[in-house]
Amino acid sequence: MVAVSAAEFPIQTLLPELRSTLAAHTRLVLEAPPGAGKTTQVPLALLDQPWLAGGKILLLEPRRIAARAAAEFMAAQLGEAVGETVGYRIRFEAKISSRTRIEVVTEGILTRLLQSDPELPGIGAILFDEFHERHLHGDLGAALALDVQASLRPELRLLVMSATLDGERIARWLDAPRLSSAGRSYPVRIEYPSAKAQEDWPFHLKRVAQQALTESEGDVLVFLPGKREIDRARDVLSALAVDNTLTLVPLHGELSLSEQHLALRPAENHSRRIVLATNVAESSVTLPGIRAVIDLGQAREPRFDAQSGFTRLESVAISQASADQRAGRAGRVAAGVCYRLWPQSRRLDPARTPEIAQVELSTLSLELAAWGSGTLQWLDAPPSGALAQGRELLGLLGALDDAARLTPLGRDMLALGTHPRLAAAALRASTQQRSLACDLLALIEARSPLRGESGRSDDFRNRWQALDAWRREGARAARNLGADSGALAALDQAASSWRRRLGLRERGDSRTDLLTLGNLLLHAFPDRVARQDPDNPRRYTLSNGRGARLHENTALYGEPWLVVVDLRFDERDSLILAAAPFDPALLERDFAHRFVRERIAHFNRDTRAIDVYEEQRFAALVLERKTGMRVDAAESTRLLLAGVRELGLEVLPWSDHAIELRLRIGCLRGWCPELNLPDIGDVALLATLDEWLGPFLNGKTRLSSLRAEELGEALSAMLDFNTRRQLDEHAPTALRVPSGMERKLSYTPDQPPVLAVKLQELFGLADTPRIAKGRIAVVLHLLSPAQRPIQVTQDLKSFWERTYPEVRKELKGRYPKHPWPEDPWSATPTARAKPRE
Template sequence: MNTLPIMRAMPELKNALAESPSAVLIAEPGAGKTTMTPLELLNEPWMKGKTMLMLEPRRLAARAAAVYMASLLGERAGQTVGYRMRMDSRTGPDTRIIVVTEGVLTRMLQDDPSLEGTGLIIFDEFHERNLSADLGLALALESQNVLREDLKLLIMSATLDGERVAELLGGAPVVRCAGRTFPVETEYAPPPKSVPLEKAAADSVRRALAAQPGDILVFLPGEREIRRTEAELKSAPLPPGTFIAPLFGQLPQAEQDRAVAASEPGMRKVVLSTSIAETSLTIEGVRTVIDAGLRRTQVFSPRTGMTRLTTLPISKASAEQRKGRAGRTAPGVCIRLWSMEEHGRLPESDTPEMLEADLSGLALELALWGVRDPASLAWLDAPPAAPYAQAAGLLRALGALDAAGAVTPHGRRLAGLGTHPRAAHMLLRAAELGAAPLACRLAALLQERDPLRGHGSGSCDLTLRVEALLRYEAAGGHGDAGGDPAALRAVERGARALLAQLRSAVPDAGRLEESAAGAAADPYLCGLLLSFAYPDRIGQRRGGGAFVLSGGRGAAMGDSQQLARESYIVVPAVDDSGTQSRILLAAPVKERDLLDHHEANEKAEVYWDEDSSSVKAGRRLMLGEIALKETGHERPGPGEAAVVLLEVIRRQGLELLSWDKGTAQLRERMAFMHHAYQNWPDVSDQGLKDKLEEWLLPYLADCRNLRDLQRLPLRDALEGMLDWESRRRLDREAPTHIAVPSGSRVAVDYTNPAAPVLAVKLQEMFGQQDTPRIGGGRIPVVLHLLSPARRPVQVTSDLASFWSGTYFEVKKDLKGRYPKHYWPDDPMQAVPTNRVRPVRKD
């Protein structure tokens, strides 16, 4: 181990930490920083009698690092070196190095802000910018500054802006260390766009098995792609001695260990992994990396207050990390399933989770720490204001924060469960109702892969998933439960783990035993429990599969869905990529349950009633933005109704009004004048919406409903925007009709205000030299010269040029098709006519 590159940097690092409270270590892949640094620092004088914590962002890497360090000491994990993570711990009375993950550091700091007995906190792979790591560092820095001057902090990374982190740490020294990686050749091999990802990955694996030695590591965005690639590889025989090893976070530990362990002699391994294998882990024997260049992540939308699972391209930094996996133990090859040009367009680094995640858990932890304004702590990237405000709003709705933003006793209980505040609130409320096991199943279903995806059910009803899970449990994991067995197994494990967490947190564990209610997939009980977790996503039917959510957002499902007929639903999973969220998972809930278990507010208001398309006044029992009940109706006053009607028009559009042909033409003529003279009123949709109070409000005195709106004298309202002189000018410069040489008055089409059109038969224009002009003679109309059948034969704004040139070509064609009509050789001397031939005058 003394040959590892990190050993050469160790004297400088030890000296930096002896003289400074903090340091930054930038060590390239293969340097040995994760496993050797804690062991080397353990016996420093300032560590005497103290323990060391190392935050590792991934569970698999945390466990593997602890086990490997223990083996270097000739021990098992749990002696000198151990680990702690949710639902899994290996520590003992003599443990001095504890590898932690998934919020464990935050819990330890919350329980003991001074971390008495801890000498050093190491933040490994900090470049991943995990939300827990950012929070843990902010809390640790405050603990160091306020309570523990002797507490030391070490930030470690392979790819990180070391100077920026050093500045955050008060000018900490930066130690750099080269890695020990073998050369890795890079190949760019983008598949045709028509080839699915799983087929492209499988084809690359087969070629690599034939051309390259050693094991193969394939990076794919998620479990779904891993399973599909696995199926594609198994569809045809692989070389003898080859086996496939999936690797992702929800996989059982034994299968994860199998994927990471060195292959037995004579065997070759193909590891299909998510980004879990990107850092910290060394998978022995890997000589080839095949990279799909994608990652799956949760992206929070402040616009909707919802989180969406999305697949994104990786960054250049991640691509280099993945490439380095092929050069840990020998020279290797990295095959990238994208082009060199696409590589140049990748972002330099991944967006920190802080800037794109749901911040409700972070907001709860800060409230528990006593912080109401996150700006009072030191951050590498501070929590964005809008998502943080929405997170605090959700916590108030869950009862975790009071009106002043301070944590409540209930909020402390939520934090103690160690899961998302939504799920924690649902579990605690369910325990009060004797339905905790069912709530645990629901929470696990929402955290794991959908067990009915690809199993014939297009329904978004979450209750069907619960029923499949109950069948799976009743059959002991055997038989056909009507879903994906692997997904159901993961959900069952997750539900058991949540129930164990709840038992440890709830004093009266007897209430958590399985009850008749908890063991049944009662759809309305499922909906009630989900409404505790998602008080902002209780949906009220609007018809046609559309619902309005209590948070004010619209959401919809297919009209053929059974749930589309329910009056109320709860929507825990949506796709918010469009203007209206698409419902992915939902469950029905009874109005009576909502009234019994949620706090509704009675509001006296004047409002627009969608069902009757009218303005109403009265009292409504509101749950967020949906009205559960209406009590008492009064006739709204004229002023009140007008204000509501203006907002409805702004929201739903000017199409609500009745635009007859004459009014529409007046608006188009005014639009032409606005285009020609900027000081004229803007009558575009947005322009009219912006000035509704000025031009429409005076006509709304007697309006109460949609029928009244459609009877409004819109022509008078538009003309009311003009004074007497402007109306006269409108008639002069934007006439409704133009007199043509034949004597006809032809209507001007102002549909395009930049180019009004006069569509007239060619024969009616004989004798006219110049194009007719409007706008005070400045703007020529666009002439659509028509055949006798009123079909355009020429479009021009230069009539004189047409007569002198193109007319003769057009005349040949028209004379052949319309021989009885009048087609003179000299159109300027001809008699204009709107008949077949001009009328003779004797």
């Protein structure tokens, strides 16, 4: 670590005002760009403040590398070792003592401290560094700290610091003053060197790295999404490091402490470095000697992965705020240059989306259940739907009871400080299996160590078998199984950390039977139980009711029960990517509350009949079904009526007579509203199904048993004698015409009725017939002797006077056996070919 004088940091000029502001206010927002020195100088400047009264300062850092680096830098400034005045506490590692007054912690550690003792005895201030990164635990820690300050510790100081936050919005949220510090930066030239056609990104990077080494002095910092990309870039760029004048240095969270220190130290012997870093180098840590930045424009950010049930890190485009911060790294010591490996036309989101808005929230739900307050003061409140899903999962895992209260198991899971799925698997394992459970936790959290063809295996047990072989027989045995030794070493280290966390002194017996691993995984994934389809051995039904399938080259063929760790969702059947067989007897032993035996009666929309059966289920997974059950008349009627509501009235056997009756009533209701005829439109009939149709479905179990005559009778029963009389009088089914015959009226909604009649039957009739108290003239379809329309009219008198002579002239020769008198007014009406003598 390079020794830097405190006077060299721009934040120094602001520290007097910062101290006086915190003396007068318990909350403060500090905006300071990278290089200002806020992370290391502010905590030291507050140590002697009267309001701290010898208490401790907690400095919250989002990343472990930054937490260690900040603690080491401050300790060096005091001329002490880490663990004296300044210490740190991160996951699986701590360097603190009774003398420690500045404790640098990662976000999950703060949450544990708050949950274990909300009064935070001995702590006088909490500093939230790099708050703009908006990690879930950072947001939660801030909300819990505000709650503590409001209810238990009004004197507790809260300071939110960041390089690129929306200070005004944060200040409104905290009801706090704002301070802004100048940074230490030089001009940075931005360039967008384009890739060649079909050029893969590592080779694009290599060309730009050569350009950066030629055009600039000092070291080059390359931003890459993660370790996988760093390893690939290292392979490609190794051709540039042909002698001792250039060194390739990785920087990411999986490195050992000594490897991380290598990246944080300046180059030696006048050599140059290319530092290959994740977004850990965006802020918090200081990398000396950087004069050029190459930015791939991507980062690993957490996203909820529905395939695995976990929040996974995905490669996503960075925000504009991150791009600006990355570029600024080139201007810390002198003017620099930033090469962006994406098109200049690409538009980036202004700021990073808060994790709370895009990750799975079972961990947050567990924390809130333990805290016991549902009225926290959030900067961005967690989505209610995601919280509900989180609580549902916690219920399945046994962490919450039916009233959403924390169970004893839930409290133990909270104390373990990991994802609830992993905590449940670890804590429900037997004493003999705890060590093996630690291996599984490491395997679930990490990418599969299997590579190539072995990496496509869907048997999760193969991953553990590779780890076991590496431990017993070394790297060659691991390679024979298609595994990556480096990945296995990292897994072994993670498993060892879990064993220490669970108080296990040594690794247990590695001997397992074929079902042991699946039995342990069951407690992490009780919602991913899968049972083989008896008719299709590659198909499974999941306990959520959805389907799943094995791929063609599966290693799990023939297994009757699986617990699925990873799958790719599909509309029909999801593809199982990783699973393990287990003993189904464990379901009744450990998840008896999820078994249901139920008699089910429902309307089958396909057969339009009532299905009745008794079913035993595990969650939504049907284990047994007995058919042929009896159903009583009332239940059957209720279900058939529900089926009609679901499918609509058109499913009923309407006769022509019933359809006509509904049309007549509907038309007359519109023409003569004063008659108060009943409403038998679709909406009204569906709303009153029980009253008018229910009695006629009594004793039936399928809609096809309802006859058209019964449906007509049900409809007619809605009309009393007076209503029927009014309907027949004012909306008759037929009219008697001058020929003495009755001719049918045809009704259409919102239209006058149609009377189709031969022209000769209307001789002598001057006026168009009318109905509905004379308000509606019927539409006459005047037919030829061949029953073809001659004229459509509602003005018969005008037809006789103006149109009939032309019609007579045209049709008399065509139909000579029919009367075509010159005077239709005095002619005898007839329905026959010739009038009777």
